[in-house]
Amino acid sequence: MSDDDLTRRRVLQGIGITGVVGVTGYGQVTNGTHFGNATVRTEREVPEDDHGDRCPPVEYNLNTGYDQTDDELIPAGSKDDDWDVTGDEKNGAGTVPRDADVVGSNSWPTTFQDSQWISFEPDSGRRLPEEDTQYEYTYCFCLNEGYRNPELTLTLQADDLVEDIRLNGNPLPFSGDGDFQGAPIEETYTSRRYFQPGENCLTVVVRDTQQVVSGVNLVGQMRAENADCDCGCGGCDLSVEKHHEGQFAFGETGTYVVEVCNDGDGECTRAAVVEDELPDGVAFASASGNDWRVSVDNGTITAVHPNPGGLAPGECLPPLVVEVEIAPFEEFPTDIELLRNCADLLGSDEDAANDTGCDEIRCLEGKHAVQGGADDEFAGGNTEATSPSQGLQERIDLPIRDFDESGINKPFAHTFEVPQPPLAGDICEATLSFRARPNGANDNNDFLSLGLWHDDGTKDEEYSWSQSMGERNTPGIFPVQWSENQTGAHETTLDLSDLYNHSQPNADLVSYLRQHGRLDVMIHDDTEVDYMDLAVTYCCGDGTEECTLSVEKTVEEPFRLGDTGTYVIEVCNDGEVPCEEGPINVTDELPDGITLARAGGNGWGISQRNGTLVAEHPNTDGLEPGECLPALYIEVEVPEEYPATDEIRNCVRLFVDDRATAEDCVQHTVTQRER
Incomplete structure (x- = not known):
C-alpha cells in the first residue's frame, strides 16, 4: 500500500468512533494532556466561537531545551519535561524514561536557534565506563481523530550519531548520521502512515561512540489540521477519491472508480452528488454501482446516491464504476500531455478541500x-x-x-x-x-x-x-x-x-x-x-520502470511464555516488471526481552548488529512479477517472565541497494504456556 492509499477513512475504520482520546468540550484549551511521563502539548487558546463545525489545527514546537508555555529557553541544569530520555544502565543512566537534562556548557557544540542540547545528565565532561551505547529521547503529542494534513519537520544534530528516528515505534527514513561535526539531518514527513489518532511519540536514538556524555539538539514543528485533542468534532465531511484500474489504451475501454466516504467525526445523512466532466479523448460508455443513479449530458456525468442509511465516520458508499471509451490513436488529441479526470462533490460540507478527487494518466498504450x-x-x-x-x-x-x-x-x-x-x-x-x-x-x-x-x-x-x-x-x-x-x-x-x-x-x-x-x-x-x-x-514503461518489492511479516504460531516463537518474513515482487536488483536486505530489531534463537531461509545470510538482526539475499536469479524470495524464518525465545503488555509490536524494514524501500509490522500477544 502506498502512502497515498493509507487514507484517514481506513484509520477511522480501524479504531472506531470513540478512538483513544477523550473529548473535553469547547472553550478553554488546556496546556497539556498527559500520556505517561511525556506531556502531550496543546499550545493555543481557542475562543468559544472559533470551533464552528470543525476542530482547530495544532502546531507543536519540538525544540529541545525550549519552554513552549513561556516561549523561552530552559536554563542549563534544568529539566525539559517535554522530552523524555531513556539511558543505558551500563553507564549509570536509568532505563526508565525521565525528563531530559538541559545542557548549556561551552564544551557542547553550537545549538540551533531557540534550542538547547539535552542529555541523560547535565555533566558533559564525565567519562563513561562503556562506549558504543545508545540513548533514546522521546517527545509525545496528540492528534484528534479528525486530523488532516499532518506535517512533521525536523532538523537535528547529535553527539555523537543519530542511530534511528522513530514515530510510534515505526522507523522514519532519513539521510545522514547527524554528527554535530557534519551536516545536520533535515527531514519533513507528511505521509499518514506514520501518524495515528491520539498519542503520537517521536523517538530519536542517539549513539555514543566516544565514551563521553552524549546528547541531542533538535528544532522542529508538528502541524495538522482539525487535530486539537481538546475539541469535540462531530461534523459530517464527505470526501471523494477517483482512480483508474489497469492500463488505459488507445481505442479500448477503460475503468474509473469513484469512492465517496465520510472523513468527518459525525454521521453524514444527506445524499451524495458527484459530477464528472470527462476530458477530451474520453467518452462515457456505462456506469454501475449499488443505488447510484447516473445521467450524462454532453460528456458530463452526474451521479446521485441517496445514502438512505447514512454514513458513520470512516464508512464509504458503494463504489461508482464508470466505463469509458478511449479514442483511437488517430483520433486522440495530440496536444494532451496528461490525461487528468476529476470528480467533484456538489454541495458544501465541513471541508471543501477534499470535495474533488482527481486521477492522472501519463501514458497510453496502443x-x-x-x-x-x-x-x-x-x-x-x-x-x-x-x-x-x-x-x-x-x-x-x-x-x-x-x-x-x-x-x-x-x-x-x-x-x-x-x-x-x-x-x-x-x-x-x-x-x-x-x-x-x-x-x-x-x-x-x-x-x-x-x-x-x-x-x-x-x-x-x-x-x-x-x-x-x-x-x-x-x-x-x-x-x-x-x-x-x-x-x-x-x-x-x-x-x-x-x-x-x-x-x-x-x-x-x-x-x-x-x-x-x-x-x-x-x-x-x-x-x-x-x-x-x-x-x-x-x-507504457517499456520495462524501464522500477520494480515494486514488498515485505510482509507474520507470526507462525501464538507466542507463549518460556517457549520459542517464529516470525516469518516474505519479500515479493508486487510490480509488473522483473526485479533484478540485489542484494536485498531486511533488518529486524526484536522487541525488548525477546532474544534470537536462530534464523534462516534458502539463500539468506544472517548476522546481528547491535541487537538488530540483518538478513541478506543475493537475488541472483531476479524476481518475476508475482514471485517471492524464499521465506525467512526467525525463531526467538520468550522468557518465562515477560512484562505484562496487551500486544507486542515488531517491524521489519526492507533495503535495496542500501535504500529503505518498504516495511511491515506485526502485532501479537504473549500467552501462558499450555500445560
Whole structure:
C-alpha cells in the first residue's frame, strides 16, 4: 500500500468512533494532556466561537531545551519535561524514561536557534565506563481523530550519531548520521502512515561512540489540521477519491472508480452528488454501482446516491464504476500531455478541500499503422506516390519508382514517419508488411534495405539492415529465386525487433524507431511493390520502470511464555516488471526481552548488529512479477517472565541497494504456556 492509499477513512475504520482520546468540550484549551511521563502539548487558546463545525489545527514546537508555555529557553541544569530520555544502565543512566537534562556548557557544540542540547545528565565532561551505547529521547503529542494534513519537520544534530528516528515505534527514513561535526539531518514527513489518532511519540536514538556524555539538539514543528485533542468534532465531511484500474489504451475501454466516504467525526445523512466532466479523448460508455443513479449530458456525468442509511465516520458508499471509451490513436488529441479526470462533490460540507478527487494518466498504450500505397494487388494503372526522405533521394542516383509502378533499373524508396504523441508510450514492437514481385528476368540480385539515410545520402550503419529478396547463395526474404520467370507476387511481415540475415542475426530496429521516429526503406532495383505498412505498438514503461518489492511479516504460531516463537518474513515482487536488483536486505530489531534463537531461509545470510538482526539475499536469479524470495524464518525465545503488555509490536524494514524501500509490522500477544 502506498502512502497515498493509507487514507484517514481506513484509520477511522480501524479504531472506531470513540478512538483513544477523550473529548473535553469547547472553550478553554488546556496546556497539556498527559500520556505517561511525556506531556502531550496543546499550545493555543481557542475562543468559544472559533470551533464552528470543525476542530482547530495544532502546531507543536519540538525544540529541545525550549519552554513552549513561556516561549523561552530552559536554563542549563534544568529539566525539559517535554522530552523524555531513556539511558543505558551500563553507564549509570536509568532505563526508565525521565525528563531530559538541559545542557548549556561551552564544551557542547553550537545549538540551533531557540534550542538547547539535552542529555541523560547535565555533566558533559564525565567519562563513561562503556562506549558504543545508545540513548533514546522521546517527545509525545496528540492528534484528534479528525486530523488532516499532518506535517512533521525536523532538523537535528547529535553527539555523537543519530542511530534511528522513530514515530510510534515505526522507523522514519532519513539521510545522514547527524554528527554535530557534519551536516545536520533535515527531514519533513507528511505521509499518514506514520501518524495515528491520539498519542503520537517521536523517538530519536542517539549513539555514543566516544565514551563521553552524549546528547541531542533538535528544532522542529508538528502541524495538522482539525487535530486539537481538546475539541469535540462531530461534523459530517464527505470526501471523494477517483482512480483508474489497469492500463488505459488507445481505442479500448477503460475503468474509473469513484469512492465517496465520510472523513468527518459525525454521521453524514444527506445524499451524495458527484459530477464528472470527462476530458477530451474520453467518452462515457456505462456506469454501475449499488443505488447510484447516473445521467450524462454532453460528456458530463452526474451521479446521485441517496445514502438512505447514512454514513458513520470512516464508512464509504458503494463504489461508482464508470466505463469509458478511449479514442483511437488517430483520433486522440495530440496536444494532451496528461490525461487528468476529476470528480467533484456538489454541495458544501465541513471541508471543501477534499470535495474533488482527481486521477492522472501519463501514458497510453496502443497500436498504430502507417500505410504506404494501397493493398489492391497491383491494380493496373493505379500507382500511388512514395515519399522518400532527402537522404534516400541523395543516395539513389536513378529515378525512384512509386507503388504499383513496374519497370527495371528503378529502385523503390519510401520513408515512414512514425508519430509520437506526448501521451503515447514508447514504441516497443514494430512490424513491416508488404507485397512485392520481380519485374525482370535478372532480379535475383535485388535486396531490401531498412534503416536511416542521413541528408547527405550516407547510411547510418548502427541502425541498418539489408537482405536479398530471394534465394541466392544464402536464404532471402522469400524462399524462391527472385525472377519474373520463376515467381509471382509474394507477401510477408517482418518483425523489426528480430531481423535476420547471414551477417546480422537478430538485428533490432525497434530501438531505432523509438529514438528517431522514422524508417527509410529501399528495394534495389527491379522489384515492384503493391503496398507497404508499418505497424507499431506503444507500451507504457517499456520495462524501464522500477520494480515494486514488498515485505510482509507474520507470526507462525501464538507466542507463549518460556517457549520459542517464529516470525516469518516474505519479500515479493508486487510490480509488473522483473526485479533484478540485489542484494536485498531486511533488518529486524526484536522487541525488548525477546532474544534470537536462530534464523534462516534458502539463500539468506544472517548476522546481528547491535541487537538488530540483518538478513541478506543475493537475488541472483531476479524476481518475476508475482514471485517471492524464499521465506525467512526467525525463531526467538520468550522468557518465562515477560512484562505484562496487551500486544507486542515488531517491524521489519526492507533495503535495496542500501535504500529503505518498504516495511511491515506485526502485532501479537504473549500467552501462558499450555500445560
